[in-house]
Amino acid sequence: MNINNARFEKGAVKPEQYPDNDIPEITFVGRSNVGKSSLINALLNRKNLAKVASKPGRTREINFYNVDDTVYFVDLPGYGYAKVSKEVKYAWSESIETYLNTSKKLKMIVMVVDIRHTPTDDDKMMNKWLVNSSLPYLVVATKMDKIPRSKLKERLLDISGTLKLDSNTPLVPFSAETKEGRETLMNYIVSVL
Numbered sequence: 766m767n768i769n770n771a772r773f774e775k776g777a778v779k780p781e782q783y784p785d786n787d788i789p790e791i792t793f794v795g796r797s798n799v800g801k802s803s804l805i806n807a808l809l810n811r812k813n814l815a816k817v818a819s820k821p822g823r824t825r826e827i828n829f830y831n832v833d834d835t836v837y838f839v840d841l842p843g844y845g846y847a848k849v850s851k852e853v854k855y856a857w858s859e860s861i862e863t864y865l866n867t868s869k870k871l872k873m874i875v876m877v878v879d880i881r882h883t884p885t886d887d888d889k890m891m892n893k894w895l896v897n898s899s900l901p902y903l904v905v906a907t908k909m910d911k912i913p914r915s916k917l918k919e920r921l922l923d924i925s926g927t928l929k930l931d932s933n934t935p936l937v938p939f940s941a942e943t944k945e946g947r948e949t950l951m952n953y954i955v956s957v958l
């Protein structure tokens with residue numbers, strides 16, 4: 766797979782709009798503003814393919830990035846953005862749930878959290894859903910460049926403890942800024958394809 770051959774293919778709201786082919790999917794979920802677009806850009810060696818810091822929560826579109834016709838990186842709408850109406854929140858969760866319940870090509874979910882913060886109730890809910898779905902998933906703790914190295918272990922323990930992560934669920938520290946963790950994450954992705 767040539768990771769450098771990636772393009773935005775489409776945004777979808779309904780299952781009828783998802784790509785209609787057999788290409789497997791790696792799907793990214795996380796709170797809005799957590800750093801999901803930056804993570805996708807870092808994996809794909811791109812600066813601006815996934816939109817960084819477009820208005821939080823503006824869209825409930827699911828974005829499909831085609832990587833070398835070998836895999837889709839699927840970017841789900843960020844959850845947990847406070848400043849929107851209940852109706853909009855509902856539309857998001859529906860869009861996320863519909864995708865997670867419908868996609869037949871989903872190989873692994875990458876749940877993204879901010880390494881600096883204790884996971885929120887929304888994160889806990891997402892994690893519970895993932896556990897119950899028995900889909901393969903891992904957690905990425907991003908923005909690790911924003912904490913001192915001496916705090917790394919403590920932050921990872923807080924995250925795994927709050928989410929009650931199973932010992933089989935990888936927790937990967939990551940930085941889109943320094944690209945630390947990129948290789949580890951890519952290895953997990955490649956291993957499920």
Ligand code: GDP
Pocket residue numbers: 795796797798799800801802803804816817818819821843907908909910911939940941942943
């Ligand atoms: P998204 O809403 O989850 O897609 O989040 P974005 O990727 O747009 O990132 C939100 C903000 O966090 C932006 O200002 C990014 O530049 C910043 N950011 C994301 N990842 C990192 C990281 O690893 N390190 C640092 N220092 N900043 C980051």
